[in-house]
Amino acid sequence: MSADRDPHALLPLTPAMFHVLVALADEPRHGYAIIKDVSARTGGSVELGTGTLYGIVKRLLAEGLVVESRTRPPAQDDDERRRYYRLTPFGKRVIAVETDRLQAMVDAARATDMLRKAKA
Amino acid sequence: MMKRLFALLVRLLPAEFRGDFGEAMTADVDAGGRRGVTFWWREIRSVLAAVVREHVDALRHDVKYALRMMRRTPGFTTMAVLMLALGTGVNVAMFSIVDAVLLRSPFERPQELVAVQMLVKDRPTWSVPADRFRELARAPGPLTAVAGFTSGSHVLTGQGDPLNVDDIECVSPGIFDVLRTRPLLGRTLGPADDQPGAEPTIVLSYDFWRQLGGSPGIAGTPLTINQTPVTVIGVMPRGFAGPLARADVQGWMPYGRPVQSADNAGCRARPGGTLQVIARLKPGLSVDPVKSALPGMVLMPLDSSIIDDVRTPFTVLMVAVGCVLLIACFNVGGLQMERTLARRREMALRLALGASRGRLARQTLTENLLLSLAGALAGIAATALTLGTVVSMLPSNVPYVDQVEVNGRVLAMAIGVAAAVGIVAGLLPIGETRRVSPARDLADAARASERRGSWGRRVLVIAEIALSIVVLISAALMAQTFLTLRPARPGFDPSNKVVMNVRLRGATPEASEEFFRRLFERLETAPAIQASGGASYFPMSGNIATTSLQIGDTTRETWTNYVTPGFLALMKMPIVAGRSFSIGDTRASIPVVIVNQALASRIRPDGQVVGQRVLMKALYGTEANLPVERTIVGVVGNTRVSGVHTRPAQEAFVPYPQYPVVSLQIVAQSRPGHEFEAAAEMRAAVRELRPDLVVAPARSMSDLIRQRMGSTPFGAWLLGVIAVLAVGLAAIGLMTTIGWWVRQRTRELGVRIALGATRIGVTSLVFRQGMTLAVIGIGLGCAIAAGVTRYLAGWIYGVTPLDLATFAGCAALMLVVAAGAVFLPVRRATAVDPVVALRTE
Numbered sequence: 001m002s003a004d005r006d007p008h009a010l011l012p013l014t015p016a017m018f019h020v021l022v023a024l025a026d027e028p029r030h031g032y033a034i035i036k037d038v039s040a041r042t043g044g045s046v047e048l049g050t051g052t053l054y055g056i057v058k059r060l061l062a063e064g065l066v067v068e069s070r071t072r073p074p075a076q077d078d079d080e081r082r083r084y085y086r087l088t089p090f091g092k093r094v095i096a097v098e099t100d101r102l103q104a105m106v107d108a109a110r111a112t113d114m115l116r117k118a119k120a
Numbered sequence: 121m122m123k124r125l126f127a128l129l130v131r132l133l134p135a136e137f138r139g140d141f142g143e144a145m146t147a148d149v150d151a152g153g154r155r156g157v158t159f160w161w162r163e164i165r166s167v168l169a170a171v172v173r174e175h176v177d178a179l180r181h182d183v184k185y186a187l188r189m190m191r192r193t194p195g196f197t198t199m200a201v202l203m204l205a206l207g208t209g210v211n212v213a214m215f216s217i218v219d220a221v222l223l224r225s226p227f228e229r230p231q232e233l234v235a236v237q238m239l240v241k242d243r244p245t246w247s248v249p250a251d252r253f254r255e256l257a258r259a260p261g262p263l264t265a266v267a268g269f270t271s272g273s274h275v276l277t278g279q280g281d282p283l284n285v286d287d288i289e290c291v292s293p294g295i296f297d298v299l300r301t302r303p304l305l306g307r308t309l310g311p312a313d314d315q316p317g318a319e320p321t322i323v324l325s326y327d328f329w330r331q332l333g334g335s336p337g338i339a340g341t342p343l344t345i346n347q348t349p350v351t352v353i354g355v356m357p358r359g360f361a362g363p364l365a366r367a368d369v370q371g372w373m374p375y376g377r378p379v380q381s382a383d384n385a386g387c388r389a390r391p392g393g394t395l396q397v398i399a400r401l402k403p404g405l406s407v408d409p410v411k412s413a414l415p416g417m418v419l420m421p422l423d424s425s426i427i428d429d430v431r432t433p434f435t436v437l438m439v440a441v442g443c444v445l446l447i448a449c450f451n452v453g454g455l456q457m458e459r460t461l462a463r464r465r466e467m468a469l470r471l472a473l474g475a476s477r478g479r480l481a482r483q484t485l486t487e488n489l490l491l492s493l494a495g496a497l498a499g500i501a502a503t504a505l506t507l508g509t510v511v512s513m514l515p516s517n518v519p520y521v522d523q524v525e526v527n528g529r530v531l532a533m534a535i536g537v538a539a540a541v542g543i544v545a546g547l548l549p550i551g552e553t554r555r556v557s558p559a560r561d562l563a564d565a566a567r568a569s570e571r572r573g574s575w576g577r578r579v580l581v582i583a584e585i586a587l588s589i590v591v592l593i594s595a596a597l598m599a600q601t602f603l604t605l606r607p608a609r610p611g612f613d614p615s616n617k618v619v620m621n622v623r624l625r626g627a628t629p630e631a632s633e634e635f636f637r638r639l640f641e642r643l644e645t646a647p648a649i650q651a652s653g654g655a656s657y658f659p660m661s662g663n664i665a666t667t668s669l670q671i672g673d674t675t676r677e678t679w680t681n682y683v684t685p686g687f688l689a690l691m692k693m694p695i696v697a698g699r700s701f702s703i704g705d706t707r708a709s710i711p712v713v714i715v716n717q718a719l720a721s722r723i724r725p726d727g728q729v730v731g732q733r734v735l736m737k738a739l740y741g742t743e744a745n746l747p748v749e750r751t752i753v754g755v756v757g758n759t760r761v762s763g764v765h766t767r768p769a770q771e772a773f774v775p776y777p778q779y780p781v782v783s784l785q786i787v788a789q790s791r792p793g794h795e796f797e798a799a800a801e802m803r804a805a806v807r808e809l810r811p812d813l814v815v816a817p818a819r820s821m822s823d824l825i826r827q828r829m830g831s832t833p834f835g836a837w838l839l840g841v842i843a844v845l846a847v848g849l850a851a852i853g854l855m856t857t858i859g860w861w862v863r864q865r866t867r868e869l870g871v872r873i874a875l876g877a878t879r880i881g882v883t884s885l886v887f888r889q890g891m892t893l894a895v896i897g898i899g900l901g902c903a904i905a906a907g908v909t910r911y912l913a914g915w916i917y918g919v920t921p922l923d924l925a926t927f928a929g930c931a932a933l934m935l936v937v938a939a940g941a942v943f944l945p946v947r948r949a950t951a952v953d954p955v956v957a958l959r960t961e
């Protein structure tokens with residue numbers, strides 16, 4: 001279904017949405033793990049509340065960017081109330097094009113004299 | 121504690137969101153051990169935001185879905201919106217009238233305003249002696265402000281024809297402080313205007329100001345009243361009609377500086393005269409404790425003394441429109457239930473796909489609310505367009521009628537009603553969604569929807585029919601009342617009659633008797649006039665005089681009319697017992713009186729009063745304390761009192777020669793089609809006798825009465841329309857219900873026909889279904905009506921509240937309507953093709 005969809009149609013993603021997708025990039029995670037991962041990657045500057053997180057997850061599920069993952073850790077490490085999510089191929093394409101878009105914006109900014117001098 | 125709060129907030133999330141993520145959210149918060157304040161602050165905020173966001177989101181989806189469903193069934197949507205528009209519309213219209221007449225007061229803090237009345241022989245009367253008023257004004261006790269007023273007759277000249285101005289109130293200047301109303305132009309009366317030597321002043325009512333040209337610079341200009349220049353000092357705002365809300369009031373002059381003319385025109389401000397008194401209570405005081413501080417006086421809320429007359433009619437009308445709305449609600453509820461059943465399969469599918477039952481119920485509720493909101497908007501629009509017409513049909517003596525408008529309160533009421541309607545109409549269908557079962561309904565949708573929900577819908581239809589017949593019976597009782605009393609039969613004959621008021625101010629009884637004798641002589645020879653007579657008032661004229669009438673030990677106040685011997689015959693008022701007056705009833709003969717049937721039946725239940733003696737005493741005036749013993753010589757038929765009251769007043773008639781009053785309403789019977797000439801001849805006759813007398817032009821009695829009644833007997837007319845709406849809506853309800861019953865049983869009917877059932881058999885089967893509901897509804901409705909029509913007793917006349925013929929007639933009418941409503945589904949049932957019906961299986 002999502003194979004023929006244009007990932008650009010969803011851009012730009014909100015920063016919070018982008019962070020959640022990035023947190024799922026390497027492996028399936030449950031909600032708490034996503035919150036911790038986002039916090040760690042941003043040096044604690046983005047702390048998602050559960051209400052915000054699951055609002056985003058609902059939207060990502062509806063758009064087909066993530067799905068619930070059936071693979072769960074062994075029972076002794078698991079809390080059965082948790083839900084695990086992983087990226088879909090379409091989700092991966094969206095995160096890739098969004099990263100490119102952000103990269104292009106950053107590159108354009110860096111190309112200005114002001115930022116080049118500031119870096120030097 | 122914070123965990124508990126968090127769990128509570130999670131429960132507030134929409135069921136679907138909670139089902140998907142609630143547990144995971146709790147697990148996330150449980151992970152990671154003890155948390156600090158910052159963490160909880162962030163979590164609580166985030167969940168709260170999610171609660172709002174997700175509910176709004178769900179609502180948006182519901183509305184979108186509901187709109188799609190409404191578009192998909194345009195027939196249902198149109199019908200439902202129309203019925204609800206009708207139901208809401210009549211309610212909005214009626215409420216806007218009731219709001220202006222009964223609920224809203226033109227005065228600031230109306231609950232503090234009271235009428236101060238005197239206790240005379242333990243009965244309250246409006247007339248307070250002037251001295252008592254002055255005492256009260258000096259020492260008001262628990263009252264912050266006290267004001268008195270009286271009326272009188274004035275003559276306005278210099279504005280075209282001389283004009284008798286009968287609606288100027290002579291007031292103490294404090295009245296504007298008591299009522300707390302500011303002038304539109306100029307100023308109101310002050311204490312300086314009330315001094316005996318002050319320059320005469322007047323404050324005009326808005327309508328009278330407009331009648332005089334409506335110049336914004338009118339303050340400071342003089343009017344000639346009673347041959348005296350009187351300065352206009354101000355104009356009151358529109359809608360201010362003095363303490364008694366009399367719509368035709370023309371202005372206010374200071375009581376203490378009356379403008380009397382040589383022939384006694386002006387305020388009734390004699391020494392020893394009386395005033396009507398109103399006052400404002402100190403804030404926070406209620407009427408009861410204040411009473412004891414004012415011995416011999418009674419305080420009545422001012423509002424209740426103004427609107428008591430119209431409270432019952434409007435309450436009845438409000439209840440009736442409420443019934444119409446309820447019937448419309450039930451109809452829409454029934455149709456919605458049918459739709460819910462038809463959509464079982466779809467709902468079962470949604471349930472199977474994970475939608476919660478709560479969500480389905482909410483969906484139905486949203487649809488109903490949208491429908492009722494659309495209905496309310498359409499109803500408000502229709503009301504705004506038609507309210508002016510409805511209001512113009514109300515009689516002008518309904519207080520505050522000029523202030524009817526669709527205002528914020530009315531809109532708020534309409535929205536509130538729409539919400540209630542949405543919920544009421546949604547109850548049954550929502551009940552139905554709870555019975556949807558995916559397993560059964562997906563497997564066999566066609567069969568599962570059969571024979572379900574039918575009892576609920578039948579109850580609705582029975583209730584509709586019962587409600588509508590209650591309204592119908594009430595309307596029929598009212599209609600009969602007004603048929604008995606319609607202008608053509610108000611107990612007298614106003615046709616081809618011309619009326620002119622002639623007042624001989626300051627004349628002695630002898631002089632006035634002589635004047636009127638000569639006047640009638642002249643009128644006898646006038647070519648356009650067939651007959652003439654005079655009375656101190658004519659029926660429905662609104663001006664009356666009261667007398668105390670004593671029989672044995674009981675005393676009662678009655679209206680008393682002083683009439684010329686031929687007056688009763690002239691008005692075609694029938695003598696039902698005894699005799700009428702004759703020219704032999706003079707001052708020298710024994711004093712006599714004729715009473716009307718209402719008074720006769722109060723004196724003796726069997727009405728046999730001829731020959732009985734009564735002691736009569738005028739309450740005011742020069743002969744106030746001279747009781748006269750009179751013999752009842754006859755009983756005359758009742759006449760109608762006004763457009764609003766239908767209960768006849770108790771009236772006594774005294775021959776004018778035995779009590780010569782100075783003011784008579786001269787009534788002339790003109791030759792048909794010659795009213796105009798008759799009027800001119802009356803005026804000429806008066807001019808010839810007394811060229812100096814100011815008289816208002818003669819007017820047609822029919823016109824005067826029509827004006828007084830409003831163009832239609834409004835209560836019966838409105839209630840009739842409401843009854844037609846109620847019956848029509850109930851018929852639609854019955855028709856759709858039986859139609860649905862037939863659709864549900866198409867297969868069964870097909871089988872019956874295939875097995876040889878005759879057309880007549882099928883017809884009677886369906887007919888029986890419909891008529892059973894109708895008969896139960898009618899029976900129930902009649903029983904309810906029998907319980908409630910007694911509240912109409914004071915408002916109906918010529919027919920008892922439990923009039924068998926009315927009940928039977930309405931029941932029969934309803935049966936006919938019901939039969940008509942069932943006819944269409946019957947035709948559909950007999951047209952069932954067994955082959956098609958069985959194939960649908």
